[in-house]
Each structure stands twice: as structure tokens, then as C-alpha cells.
Amino acid sequence: MxxxxxxxxxxxxxxxxxxxxxxxxxxxxxxxxxxxxxxxxxxxxxxxxxxxxxxxxxxxxxxxxxxxxxxxxxxxxxxxxxxxxxxxxxxxxxxxxxxxxxxxxxxxxxxxxxxxxxxxxxxxxxxxxxxxYGTNHGHQHRSKRYDQVARVPKGMGTPKWFCNGVEAALLAPTSLNQQKFVFTLQPDGHTVEAKAGLGLCTHTDLGIAKYHFEIGAGPDADFVWSRVEH
Structure with a gap:
């Protein structure tokens, strides 16, 4: 798999x-x-x-x-x-x-x-x-929309890897299913800012979501993480 x-x-x-x-x-x-x-x-x-x-x-x-x-x-x-x-x-x-x-x-x-x-x-x-080994395999929980957690500069085309990364991040488990994170593509087209919102365990949730984003974006995606002070 x-x-x-x-x-x-x-x-x-x-x-x-x-x-x-x-x-x-x-x-x-x-x-x-x-x-x-x-x-x-x-x-x-x-x-x-x-x-x-x-x-x-x-x-x-x-x-x-x-x-x-x-x-x-x-x-x-x-x-x-x-x-x-x-x-x-x-x-x-x-x-x-x-x-x-x-x-x-x-x-x-x-x-x-x-x-x-x-x-x-x-x-x-x-x-x-x-x-x-579960008695069942669980079920999908309700998720936010792509546009609620993704930001791209006005007038800039959105790379496919960025879309795929955000969609994968939306499948990440978060505390109380709150999904309080935002991924922002910077004007250079390859730097991504990942920022946690306020709430329980949001920085831990962000770490989970970032790994999901990397998987969704794929190994050939040309991007780097920007540094965000906690």
C-alpha cells in the first residue's frame, strides 16, 4: 500500500x-x-x-x-x-x-x-x-473545504502539487476534528507557509497535516516550508 x-x-x-x-x-x-x-x-x-x-x-x-x-x-x-x-x-x-x-x-x-x-x-x-485489529475500520469524518485552509496569491496559478498537498492534509486526523491550519503558497511559487490556528493541540495537528501535505504533493514537488515562529 x-x-x-x-x-x-x-x-x-x-x-x-x-x-x-x-x-x-x-x-x-x-x-x-x-x-x-x-x-x-x-x-x-x-x-x-x-x-x-x-x-x-x-x-x-x-x-x-x-x-x-x-x-x-x-x-x-x-x-x-x-x-x-x-x-x-x-x-x-x-x-x-x-x-x-x-x-x-x-x-x-x-x-x-x-x-x-x-x-x-x-x-x-x-x-x-x-x-x-479493529472490530471495524472506522469511517470518514466531515472535513473542511479546500478553500477554507488554502491561500494562493491573487492572480497566481495554483500548482497541482499544492492542491494535492492541501487535499491530503484535509484527511489528517486533528483534535476534535477542528482542522485549524492554513497552507499559504508564497509569491515565489515554491515556498509554503503552514500555520496553526488557536485551540487544543493545534501545533501537533499542524505537524500531522504537514506530513500528509508532503505525501499528497509528491516526491517531485518543488517546494520548501517557510519558517513560522510558534
């Missing part, structure tokens, strides 16, 4: 079966986690076969049932940690989808889950990705 397809088939799942994740899939996931930890200065941790981790755990969306596998996204408070958690967490999320797993992004990593994670000085568990 290509990443572009994984973006489209992945939906949040909260009810899981007790089917274990095969070792070959675990090994592939761990490779992705190790690479993302190096590149993103994170310490994501894969935890398997622990049903107690989600027992009675209530989120804004309801209770996770049958969940027993998770990737804890752990970081310190170095600059842009929120966006990095989202960007590299999205790598793991979509890799799991490629490997045939159902997933859900957990944004309320409280004390209940914290005891299942090893922490070093200055670190905190920020988010988690629950994964496994």
Missing part, C-alpha cells in the same frame, strides 16, 4: 479484537519508530499486549474497547516539540496503516497511561497511538 492510499483508508478506530500483532509487523513498526526518534529528537515507545493500559480510559470520543497495543509519543520541552510529535507520530500512524493495522490518535495522555511508559529526566508522555 502506498502512503497516498494509506491516507485515504485510515480512519480512527476505538474498538479492537484480541488478535495479536505478528512479529514481522512489530519489527517493521519498530524500524519506523527508531528512525523517527533519531530524526525528530523524540523517544516514542512501542508497548504491546497490555489491555490494562486502556481499561476504562475515557476520551472526548468515548472509551477504547479491547485496545492493548500503543505507541507512546514521549518528548522533552525543546522548541517545537508539539509539531515534531505530530509530524513524526504521523509517520508511525501511516506506517501502521500500510502494515494492515487499525489505529487511533490519543490526545489525552494522562496519568492512567503514563505509568506504562519509561521516562527520563525532563520528559513527558505527550500523546499515544493505539493500534491493532
Amino acid at each position: 502506498e502512503l497516498s492510499e494509506a491516507i485515504r483508508v485510515r480512519h480512527a478506530v476505538r474498538h479492537y479484537t484480541d488478535k495479536p500483532i505478528p512479529q514481522d509487523i512489530v519489527d517493521e513498526l519498530q524500524k519506523t519508530i527508531d528512525r523517527c526518534n533519531r530524526e525528530g529528537n523524540l523517544r516514542m515507545q512501542l508497548k504491546l499486549n497490555d489491555p490494562a493500559a486502556f481499561e476504562g480510559f475515557l476520551t472526548d470520543y468515548g472509551i477504547y474497547k479491547g485496545a492493548r497495543n500503543l505507541v507512546a509519543i514521549v518528548s522533552d520541552k525543546t522548541p517545537d516539540w508539539e509539531e515534531r510529535c505530530g509530524y513524526y507520530g504521523a509517520h508511525v500512524l501511516l506506517r501502521a496503516t500500510q502494515l494492515g493495522l487499525d489505529t487511533g490518535w490519543v490526545r489525552q495522555f494522562g496519568r492512567h497511561l503514563s505509568k506504562h511508559v519509561a521516562l527520563e529526566s525532563g520528559e513527558r508522555p505527550r500523546f499515544a497511538i493505539v493500534m491493532g
Whole structure:
């Protein structure tokens, strides 16, 4: 499965079966986690076969049932940690989808889950990705329109890669499905500003959306990210 397809088939799942994740899939996931930890200065941790981790755990969306596998996204408070958690967490999320797993992004990593994670000085568990084999594969949520999150200078033609990138970003999971981000093509035609709005976890959501944008734009897209101060 290509990443572009994984973006489209992945939906949040909260009810899981007790089917274990095969070792070959675990090994592939761990490779992705190790690479993302190096590149993103994170310490994501894969935890398997622990049903107690989600027992009675209530989120804004309801209770996770049958969940027993998770990737804890752990970081310190170095600059842009929120966006990095989202960007590299999205790598793991979509890799799991490629490997045939159902997933859900957990944004309320409280004390209940914290005891299942090893922490070093200055670190905190920020988010988690629950994964496994769902009792269903979830469903598509309502999305904003392209014109609500995309900006192009007046009179400038819009490159196809930019349109594709924004459309892919609109499929990214965001906290409470708020999609508070905007992608703006700069007058030079190849610099893109990605900016988060105000609200819960918006900088983390932006990191997820930026990785989706890169996948949608494609490897041959001639663009660079502009730097936005948080």
C-alpha cells in the first residue's frame, strides 16, 4: 500500500479484537519508530499486549474497547516539540496503516497511561497511538473545504502539487476534528507557509497535516516550508 492510499483508508478506530500483532509487523513498526526518534529528537515507545493500559480510559470520543497495543509519543520541552510529535507520530500512524493495522490518535495522555511508559529526566508522555485489529475500520469524518485552509496569491496559478498537498492534509486526523491550519503558497511559487490556528493541540495537528501535505504533493514537488515562529 502506498502512503497516498494509506491516507485515504485510515480512519480512527476505538474498538479492537484480541488478535495479536505478528512479529514481522512489530519489527517493521519498530524500524519506523527508531528512525523517527533519531530524526525528530523524540523517544516514542512501542508497548504491546497490555489491555490494562486502556481499561476504562475515557476520551472526548468515548472509551477504547479491547485496545492493548500503543505507541507512546514521549518528548522533552525543546522548541517545537508539539509539531515534531505530530509530524513524526504521523509517520508511525501511516506506517501502521500500510502494515494492515487499525489505529487511533490519543490526545489525552494522562496519568492512567503514563505509568506504562519509561521516562527520563525532563520528559513527558505527550500523546499515544493505539493500534491493532479493529472490530471495524472506522469511517470518514466531515472535513473542511479546500478553500477554507488554502491561500494562493491573487492572480497566481495554483500548482497541482499544492492542491494535492492541501487535499491530503484535509484527511489528517486533528483534535476534535477542528482542522485549524492554513497552507499559504508564497509569491515565489515554491515556498509554503503552514500555520496553526488557536485551540487544543493545534501545533501537533499542524505537524500531522504537514506530513500528509508532503505525501499528497509528491516526491517531485518543488517546494520548501517557510519558517513560522510558534
